[in-house]
Amino acid sequence: MAREVNERRIALDILTEMGKSDSYQKSAVKLALNKYDFLEAKQKAFIKYLAEGTIERQITLDYVIGQFSKTPIKKMAKPILYILRMGTFQILYMDSVPDSAAVNEAVKLTAKIHFVGLKGFVNGVLRNISRNKDEIAWPDPGKSKESKIQFLSVRFAEPLWLSKMFLENYGFKKTEEIFRFFLKPRPVTVRFSCRFSNEQLREILLKMKRANNGTIVMKPSPLLHYAMNLYHTDNITYLPGFDEGAFMVQDVSSMLVTEVAGLKKGDTVIDVCAAPGGKSLHAADVLKDTGKVISRDISENKCIIIRENVMRMGLNNVVVEDYDAEKHDPSLENKADVLYCDLPCSGLGIIGRKPDIKMNTDLNSIMNLQTMQRKILSSVWNYVKPGGTLIYSTCTMTKQENQENYKWILENLPFEAVSIEDRLPNQMKTIDTVGAGYIQLIPGEFDTDGFFIAKFRRKENS
Template sequence: MDNNYRVAVIESLKKIFRDKSYSNLVINNDIKNIDVKYNSIYRKSVLGVVENLMLIDWVINQMSKTKTKKMESEVLFTLRLAVYQLYFLDNSFENIVVNESVEHIKRNVNVRASKFVNAVLRNIIRNKDNIIRDMNKLSHIDFLSVKYSYPKWLVSRWIGEFGKDKIEDVLVANNSQAPFTIRVNTLKVSRGELIRILERKGMIVEECKYLDKGIIIENPVEIDKMNEYKSGLFSIQSESSMLAGQVLNPKENSLVIDLCAAPGGKSLNAAEMMKNKGKIISRDVYENKISLIEYDKKRLGVENIFVETYDATVLDRKLINRADYCIVDVPCTGLGIIRRKPEIKYNKLESDLESIQKIQFKILENASKYLKLGGELVYSTCTVNKEENINMINNFLKSNSNFIMVDISEQTKNSFETSQKGYVEIFPHLHRMDGFFIAKLKRL
């Protein structure tokens, strides 16, 4: 193992936990500075520590008189990485992990701190079996919380939602790696053609089960550097997010309003489906994110998207009764995409739920006012909480009798029991896709 990659992992972890940055953005940025032969171990180590943080800290606290909350940051992140490697990496050599960690602290902190790190790690190695035994003695919720690194409130909530017998499946699936998927740009190429191109380049690919335009790539390497990406033959997008666009199913020459558009996947998908005919107004409250849509428009050859900075919670009277379709992908707790951003587990509080629901309801209400008679909207979230999903839709329908839910069986390949009722709930442990909610409503 190389100390250079260890330094990079520790620096990346500081950005994620201390500076509250998203792990996917940190990894994509920092991996550029690492020798390619260490890319895999770097990525695995950063994500491994983030996914297993509560277990790692619990192990350290079992064996250290100084607790993690009181540790100096360099020492803490060095220990976290070392414990992850001692417990989770198959080929990890205990002495090498300890020696490299001790040397790193000696160089970057001081000799006294390096002796402390050495003592804690040696103590952990000596007591590995006892530590596992002590974890197994914890109460059921504490055990699940520690073993899978989820806050107790979330474990309890998910036991209520999915049942005691399914809870470990749910936690394991949310800690597993998400498949890498792309959306074919049908303005430029068919799915069959793109599959043949990718296979000729040695890629292992398969069609997405629920999607007309989706491809899963088993061995994606530097996808964004490929000529096919640069020339706009495809975009990187999750299956669940693509399915929301498929459910929308917009007709050519329509007016579509995407209220919370950035980074733009759903708007761009709609433009491709509409064959560049009609108009899509793509709005987002964050100006810096809007530029991502502008970049992708050019890359994909999309001409019918008009990008604007606008706060979706504020009603725009100019658009009332004008839209054929609205895309309502609201801000949410994000608990369906933990596989992609594992730090979400620790950053969300149960108390966040109430304030975010008010925002969601306001945006949904505004979108409903933009629709013409007969117009349709798709409401979606990347979370699995009923309060933000089906309960939100039911509350809206109670106070808006001029809206109904629309059968979406055809758009979801008849694969979900609830699709006839107008909505689908997607769960990683059942569908191998990001946790998502998609509902389609029509104005009467």
């Protein structure tokens, strides 16, 4: 007998779990979907879209609810606020859900969680939003900086401080483009292993096309020949080729780290902050069972994930170690031909994939991250052999974590910048800074995440 579930109740449980902490955890969505893995793909997609969309659009949803509720949001019971957010999200952003269904299901859910006395309140607010959704008084960008910040924040559900930072760094038009990209549904991007022959990969691709009842759409990346964008996927671990290690989930921007590094067979690569291991495994794949990749992370749980990926991908030249990058390891001095410093960062370049990031970050934490990044760089720089390569990268877009750290490395460590023009896809070679040895990818500009990559060579006499 099939188990009956209420998708909206599961989404509410996810929001409740996420709301228990001051720090939003996207893992709550993954844990819930794993728990309900017996559901059909369509049901899981509905739960994921509703839960993540409600979190992603929270600022906008609260703005709208505030216009139609006499009770201030701060005075609402958390479960009722979550139900109102979910209902408003369905009304404004889910065309597949009739407004009447969004309202009625919200009222039923209110009763199920024992708030029967508030059914009329939930019904009234959501029906009012439904009737007047084309008349919502959105902020006007106007001419002042303050009005533009308010407009960007409300329309694209970004915090005021982030809207202000992006407006100052990129201007109004470019910030609008970036924020629109963050809200755009993104494919799952995978990197195919070069251990597989073209014939083997063709066979895997044919099987993938037939997976999920033939609903998967596959589009090759225009930037890297071994990257593929997958649309309408369910659980990626069920796809043909996953268990065999034919591919790993990784954005093209992340793949560019190994492209820029320019690895040679026999190289020793040290990755000091490696989890979940995408760059380490990419390096090991390119080395084709030669050389050695030392893949480290501070957390044993993260190292377990890296080891699982190493085993699945069938790589024999990777050593995974639990180690704190802030602590210098004398045994690694002068051992690395290439050192990967893809350091913990604010993650502002990947908000489109992890919308909870914008709820977890602020200006103070960015400055603290810069301090930690420089501490790690000071600890690990001499793992690089004289003449060897240091790759510094982040998945963010702040000058403090990127351009300022680039200058800091040149001014405080014995390294010189190396042009990366010859290591980039043709579409990126015209970016002004590639000759100076770094690139700041803007989200959406090449249909990739926001990312920063800089390449340095250790001076021979250092």
